[in-house]
Amino acid sequence: MRPEGHRLPKLNYRVTKMELFRPAAEQLRREFAHYREIVARTYSGLTDQQAYDLAYYDNLETHDPLGRLPYYRGTDQREFFVPRLREMFAKLPDNARIGDFGAGDGQTTAMALDALPGKAVIDIIEPSPAIKTYEAYISTTENLSLGKSIQTEIGKLNSVNPLLAIPDDSLDMALCVHAIYFFDIVAGIQSMYRKLKPDASLFVVFADEARSTTGRAITGYFNSIGRGDVAEEHRRVFDERVQLLGSDSRHHNIASIIEENFGHAPALTVEDAPSRFYADKFGNMAAFGMVTGLPFFEPKDQVTKPQNASFNTDKVLTVLEALKDYPDDFDLGVVDEPTNPRHGMWTTVQPQKIVTITKPLGWSR
Numbered sequence: 001m002r003p004e005g006h007r008l009p010k011l012n013y014r015v016t017k018m019e020l021f022r023p024a025a026e027q028l029r030r031e032f033a034h035y036r037e038i039v040a041r042t043y044s045g046l047t048d049q050q051a052y053d054l055a056y057y058d059n060l061e062t063h064d065p066l067g068r069l070p071y072y073r074g075t076d077q078r079e080f081f082v083p084r085l086r087e088m089f090a091k092l093p094d095n096a097r098i099g100d101f102g103a104g105d106g107q108t109t110a111m112a113l114d115a116l117p118g119k120a121v122i123d124i125i126e127p128s129p130a131i132k133t134y135e136a137y138i139s140t141t142e143n144l145s146l147g148k149s150i151q152t153e154i155g156k157l158n159s160v161n162p163l164l165a166i167p168d169d170s171l172d173m174a175l176c177v178h179a180i181y182f183f184d185i186v187a188g189i190q191s192m193y194r195k196l197k198p199d200a201s202l203f204v205v206f207a208d209e210a211r212s213t214t215g216r217a218i219t220g221y222f223n224s225i226g227r228g229d230v231a232e233e234h235r236r237v238f239d240e241r242v243q244l245l246g247s248d249s250r251h252h253n254i255a256s257i258i259e260e261n262f263g264h265a266p267a268l269t270v271e272d273a274p275s276r277f278y279a280d281k282f283g284n285m286a287a288f289g290m291v292t293g294l295p296f297f298e299p300k301d302q303v304t305k306p307q308n309a310s311f312n313t314d315k316v317l318t319v320l321e322a323l324k325d326y327p328d329d330f331d332l333g334v335v336d337e338p339t340n341p342r343h344g345m346w347t348t349v350q351p352q353k354i355v356t357i358t359k360p361l362g363w364s365r
Helices: 025-043 048-060 077-090 107-113 131-139 185-194 213-224 228-245 254-262 283-290 314-325
Strands: 096-101 120-125 144-150 171-177 196-207 267-273 276-279 333-335 346-349 352-358
Touching (some): 025 048, 048 276, 171 185, 254 352, 283 314
Parallel strands (some): 096 171
């Protein structure tokens, strides 16, 4: 977590296009043969949650020891959306109220909170125990105070909506960063939108999994076990997500749905971010196929796994094999730019959508 008063280094390297070395098929076969057993042993004996945590924290959240990159070496995703988030925080009033939904441990939001011009109250909803880390950060940061802190899932069936604890028309800004994968988008986004004050914005970031490493990993795994029907179901979810939130056209997207249900149209902006994953070794690239849910996904017609059941290592090995066999699907390559801090790292594509949904001024419900 960023210490109080510490300002992040100025962003001075934002990748939009880079030169990549494309390894030949024979090199990819050698890399696969070398890392297959290593990867299998690394993930063997873990639970699904432990496998997810290992993939995420050991690969995405890897700091640059030389301090050349302001966020993490494992992905440049934050290099696209954190500056935008900082701009929005800087425009908030003193004593602003912010809702952070699917908040995690707060590390990502903390990268922008020092841009606030004054004090702020933060409401957080997060299902994992990481919420306690976020609470601790808020309690030790002078200009922040904790509002509602609710450890539960958003949009869980047959349960009370945790957003009901937050008054309507009360938030100066709301965030939902890489969390929409875990709830019904239409219901969840409208619930968040209802909490906004007039002229306040909901800031949403998500991976375009119709074109991403994580999406290709999910569909590839289910195809590999003969469940093309499940793969197709995930593709439909990916496409629907982009249609609803990733388009600023007015044909059946979240803006038109809100207009129909609330009686007014919000302002919707969408930015495409050509973000990527990066790793020092070919074997570590397999982990990136796991970071938006693959460890937890099973066909709906299968018996539910016990929570402490062992992770199926075939999932991560299928990703590694797909990288070998279908490198073009992942835009797999090695960064070949001596001035790039990630020079020499393996990389695959993981594009994002950065979305703002703003309630009209003078309207409340």
